[in-house]
Amino acid sequence: MTERKKITLKAHTGTETPAGRDKPHRQPVRGAGSAPRARLTAAQAEQQRAERPTHPNEGKPRSSRPDDHRPAARPRRDQAPSHPGTLRPPRDARPPAPSRQDAPVTAEPRSPRPPVTPREEDGRVRLSKLMSERGLASRREADEWIEQGWVRVDGKVVDELGTRIFPEQDISIDPLARTQQAERVTILLNKPIGYVSGQAEDGYEPAVTLIRPENQWNGDRSKRKFARHHLRHLAPAGRLDIDSTGLLVLTQDGRIAKALIGEDSLVEKEYLVRVQYQAQPEADNVSAIFPEADLERLRHGLELDGHRLKPTKVSWQNEHQLRFVLREGRKRQIRRMCELVGLKVTGLKRVRMGRIALGDLPMGQWRFLRTDERF
Template sequence: MRLNKFIADAGVCSRRKADEMIKEGRVTVNKQEAVIGMEVSSGDVVRVDGEKVKINTNYEYYMLNKPKRVICSSEDKFGRKLAIDYIKSKKRLYTYGRLDYMTEGLIIISNDGDIYNHVMHPSKKLYKSYIAKLDKDITDDHLEALKHGVVIDGRRTAPAKVKIVSKREIRIAIFEGRNRQIRKMLETLGYEIKSLKRVKVGELTLGSLEVGHYRPLTEDEIKYLKNL
């Protein structure tokens, strides 16, 4: 088995991220520094950042309604609360489809590394829907601008799907995953976001799940993600 697939199957990260970690010298096989493209077998000892990893035989899949001021990462040097801390599990879990520090809502948490490519890879064009509350009424012109794409960080965004919830609240769906994208799109048009919440990822919906609570994904939801 290719080393990057082994690391992904162990739930550590995606294959692409595994290759980055190998390049950075963070992966060893049988105490020797790993190289891109190498093969490993069941008898090999693979370590990432010094920690032994092995392929999971049992995967876990959860949906969390992430609160504000929570980090979507495996660790934080400032000691801030992590999304994975909310899940009661003995598995080493990871978040898929990140939300920024001040955004709340639906986040997928699992130890199945292949989920990364299904949820986050741009080629999937998987729409994520958010509810944004603004500091002032949104204009028709700006709604149209969002639908056609606006320029942030020197590059135009892909068209968004936008619906008005009220004069100062919109539902917006995007499939790109650029850093703080929705916040930047609205700030470019002159709005301050009072709150931002993700309510849907593809066909997975947050529903009535309360902030700070989580639930296992259903069999149908897991099958849906794997078939994307």
Template sequence: MVQEEKPLRLQHRMAQLGVASRRESERLIVAGRVSVNGKVVTELGTKVTSRDAVAVDGKTVNDAGAACTLILNKPPGVICAKTDPQGRQTVYELLPDGIPHVGHVGRLDYNTEGVLLFTNVPGLADGLLRPNANVPRTYEVKIRGILSNESRRRLEVGIALDGRPTRPVVVERMGGHDSKHDWLRLVLFEGKNRHIHRIMEAVGHSVTRLRRVSFAGIDLDDMPLGASRLLDDGEIALLEGFATGKAHARKKGGAG
């Protein structure tokens, strides 16, 4: 299921298509050398989608190598791989037809759901996954048992994994807990293998459900499971900022 694509400014779309930089694309537009669906466009505020035909000097732009960054609401029971020898469904089978070649940014465990980004922008994934990037990752977590104040303090200070302490975790109790389960919102600023499962096990709790609702300020919002969409200009700029160490997460107290 693919959500409606958000329009991009024409100059950004041209940069995606590899026509020119955004600034040079703006000059081409103002000079009257760019048309959309056969009509010359000179307004820099014009917005387009991948369904619009963009031409420069009368020549339609080929988008075969276009830059592409999108978000998927990964369902549980889907593997983060391009192929699976066991025949399990992969995240790539959920992406829309017709997009350029992309790779996933990090990964989510088989039964974890939520925000998973894909991109083919050179250096973007590597920048976001740098150990010192401090990219916020926000999760909703259901655990067995009730988290004690002492266990919460340990999470907020940092728990040793692989011989080194984790970075402090922001812990917030959500509604809906009962005598046997607790719902938590956790914000992490690093990503290790099975990170949340391991830190919760270290304080005596097993995870029964795990959902990532934000990564680097890109929020899941109301996207249905299995849905995907292209990121808009502001979201792409936010990712680029995190990848280069020049951004701060928007909204939700820095948690994205």
């Protein structure tokens, strides 16, 4: 039989050197506070409780204890606070979140705005408009002068566009503005047939294309020579149909344009109109057969576009030609007036505007308005 040996295991004390090791074994070094706590016996625990000092709230109901100095209970994971100091209720105790459709839409209250007083109520008007009404300048000229600092209101310079003032305030203009205004030209043209007054249309050239050095009338007594800047902002003051001839005024001066074609213009325009009586087209003497009552209607009593026309001076110039003098200029006014009384216009020529007559100015030529001439 094989002899069995009895092996006895002994606890290692750490003082002996285990077999196979040259150095003694070291116990692991524990950090501060990591030493194992000694288990207390029941008697030792009872003795510690007896020696603990009594708390002032010991024995009182929990609801009556002051919680000013009591630490807040540590929330569970499902009760994590949304921000410090606030406990979130349990997930199953929260009300369901409203959907976007069920959620009421509440507009944030806005602070009330102060009441705005309409500008018309304070009695002030735009400075440029007041200057135009007083005849000091056109609206465009007024804006230019204000930007240049040439306008004073009650002695103070006003250089901001859109400024509003009271109608009774005093307005003065710097002499430099008057000098610049004097340099603006006005041109008198004898317009031929086939040219339009304003911008080009239907392939027809505007009358301003005739303002060239070679077309300046030799009888021009203004002693002014043509320059390219004279064409800048040169605009017609009153239209003349493509089939009409005669005096056409083109100007850079807004005051002249307003005086000639403004709504409250009192400047007379004189025309010579050749007509044909529709009832008797072959008549040699239209003036002899045309009814006097219809002539009176031409003078006063007609309406165009629902508007009653102002009184007009109408008289016979010869057997086929009428002389019209009127103070308004609606589109194709004379031609439409004649149609209402059975007349057909075969020729129309403007011979005067205010005190300025066409005179001997040849067809297709032009001249400057002299400084001593006024409309």
